[in-house]
Amino acid sequence: MLPDWMGEPFASKDNKLLLSRKVAKRLLHEAQEAFPYEYSALLTGCESAVTDYISMPHSFDKHAFAWDGATFFQALNTIQKSKVQWLGVLHSHPHSPPLPSASDHKGWHYPMLSYWIIGLASEEPVLKLYQWKNGTFVARDYAIIDDPA
Numbered sequence: 001m002l003p004d005w006m007g008e009p010f011a012s013k014d015n016k017l018l019l020s021r022k023v024a025k026r027l028l029h030e031a032q033e034a035f036p037y038e039y040s041a042l043l044t045g046c047e048s049a050v051t052d053y054i055s056m057p058h059s060f061d062k063h064a065f066a067w068d069g070a071t072f073f074q075a076l077n078t079i080q081k082s083k084v085q086w087l088g089v090l091h092s093h094p095h096s097p098p099l100p101s102a103s104d105h106k107g108w109h110y111p112m113l114s115y116w117i118i119g120l121a122s123e124e125p126v127l128k129l130y131q132w133k134n135g136t137f138v139a140r141d142y143a144i145i146d147d148p149a
């Protein structure tokens with residue numbers, strides 16, 4: 001059984017994930033600020049709604065998932081303390097389309113969570129959502145929701 005701070009955003013079949021408009025804007029902004037480096041963040045919220053995030057320090061390596069263990073566990077600790085759920089990760093592809101790369105396929109160990117990629121190579125940034133299913137990434141729909149005033 002999963003600890004309760006670990007979400008299962010795709011738990012109900014064919015559901016649409018929800019992403020807060022405010023969070024979407026901020027993530028996009030931070031991803032553009034990190035350019036030309038990869039930006040990454042852990043996404044948090046409840047059930048299938050992403051309502052907050054934790055930015056991860058950007059790595060100067062080729063791939064953002066080279067987070068060091070201490071930083072990663074500290075972020076998970078913050079999630080547990082804030083009584084929210086970890087729902088997924090997001091990273092940017094500064095120079096390529098938002099399609100999972102070979103290292104994305106190799107580096108993803110949490111199939112129950114959502115996997116988001118922001119592509120910054122096009123004129124307009126593109127945000128895509130994927131679910132890991134039967135050994136591959138499957139594109140999924142999401143909806144942007146307005147935050148309560």
Ligand SMILES: [Zn+2]
Nearest residue numbers: 093100101104
């Ligand atoms: Zn990637």
